[in-house]
Amino acid sequence: MVAPTWCDILSGVLVADLMTLVAPPVTDLLRRSQTGTPSPQPMFPTMVAVRNDRVVAIVSTPRIEATMSAATSLAVGLDPQALVVATEARFDGEQPALTYAVMTRERTARWVLQEITGSGDEVRFSVPVDGGEPTGQAAGTLRLLAEAMAQRPVDVSTVARSDRGGTFGEETFLPPEQGRVVVDAGTLATLQERVAQIGGRALYVARSPEAGRLALSAGLPRACLLGGYPGSA
Template identity: 60%
Template sequence: MQIADIMALVVPPTVELLRRARAAEGERPQEPEPMFPTLIAVRHQRVVASVSTPRMSITLNCALPMAVGLDPQALVVAAQAHVEGHLALAYSVMTRDRTAKFVLQTVAERDGQLVVGRPADGGEPADPHILQTLAEAMGQRPVDVTRVARKDMGGTFGEDTFLPPEQGQVVVDAGTVKNLQQRVKGVRGRALYVARSPEAGRLALKAGLPRTSLLTSESPEVMATEGDD
């Protein structure tokens, strides 16, 4: 995937996440809640999962399990930033072939509404550790989804032992996001899975995905929203 294609997928839900965060009540009156650093997995031309936590270090710790379990074409860390005193969104993008890009998007508030600019080349990031962590994660071999065993075997001779790859991927996805949710829920984090279809959503739930972690591809909030669990 091209960087422009990845950005076209991740920008709309990231802006939605920022809007929701700023609409929430902050720790002090009149102070907007900061947007949680969010890790986004892109696969097959769509956002497939995200995880948001209050701390960048915790969010980055989710990069390796996401890269191995979800086999994404790209991982993106989206975070609130300030550039020359102005609010912005910063995106650290890493593809499976380890092409890296740092992108900035200006944000302004007019009449109580957020107005965002076009994503632009951010040059060299102030913190190269984020892209280094994503590169290390994307360098790992993903789970083989052709070897996911059936759990409904009835002992019929000749029945396939393993699920078809597309179903195996959903089962692995569900297990990955379930484990991520268990990892981050204690720090107000949230992991979400975007099912490609209603059938995939039902299979993910059957495979153990928490219902609160499931979104459909039509949901406006493709990212995690802080709070209600």
Template identity: 40%
Template sequence: MKLAQAMALIVPPIVDLKRRALARADGEHTMYPTLVALREDRVLAVVSTPRMAVTLSTAHTLAVGLAPQLVCVAAQVTLPDGGEGIAYTTMTRDHTAGFALQPYAVHEVSDGVHEAMGAQIEFSTPERGQPEDRALMDELARAMSHDPMDPTRVSRKGDVDTGGTNPALLPQEEGRLAIDAGTCASVQRSVVGVGGRTLYLAASAAHATRLLAHGMPEQVLLH
């Protein structure tokens, strides 16, 4: 997947996260560092936490469990000109790295009579660039070096191997559901303590129902 194709999928949810951050009532408007995982040319999962180190650590779990074709870390940054923007660092399964910057500007909105009514944000088009520090790229590359779990090797729950043979295995499609559900449940447990959140985007209502049956936390699931 080329960077332009990936960005077309990643930018809309990240822009929405930044708009939501700007509308927070507690006065903290910084967008949390966010990890996005793509699979089969769509956004599959999003993890957002207040701490970059925590967000980045989930890349390893997602790379193994979700078998993404690409992962991206999006974070709010200060630009060289003093403005603000969002930096997107991407890494594919074959270790093709990408980097883009998306400047934005925040304006206070007023009706000219009353006090400021709120803030409005305008986003520029993301532009390809070079990171000042490649540490983030290197960590994503390490995450994507892990072999993903094999959905054809998932045992049925409750089966016990007492005769030296392999336990009964789930069909590949069911194995994929079980791995996705277990991965997202694990990631959510790891981020909830710092105020983070994991989201998994089901392909349909039927897909969501099947994921729930395999243990996907309901609060993680979107469809």
């Protein structure tokens, strides 16, 4: 048996930290899919974007191909520290589980499993564990995520102001923290328009009430904003 390197240990810690952020909203989605309708439904394949150690966006669609098509848009538009794709599956052909394909901006990849027991109101989830070496579709998912995360993200310091006429001496661009929200809003609005056609949904988690209001004013649909901020749905 080969002893793990410091790189292996550090990447494992990083992924474990990411899973503490990603697993709760994903398991909530699965729980809702089992209890929100008269008969349990499969959870939609879901992509989660993490930035600055918090979940910033979630894209969920009925088809894995459609969900995966959001990877490049999220990687370029949101500049996430990681993208995670969660799907419902059966481990060893029998055990229900959630699978997570995790890819960081540094292209650290992990395949994570979380067993599911029970159903409906009694559904329970194990602690996520390393799923080993991915093969088949799992390996393909990680490859697509790596390609997306290799793309250069949008420079949010060059987002033009819409409240200035360009008078000499005035700032041409928004402050980066505001430009960040405007680019986020545009990215999620575009994704929502695309995935809504097949019953999917793109959601944005604003970092503050002010950021939520700015996202709405920048064109984010109200139904896409999470957080219960004024004006959100």
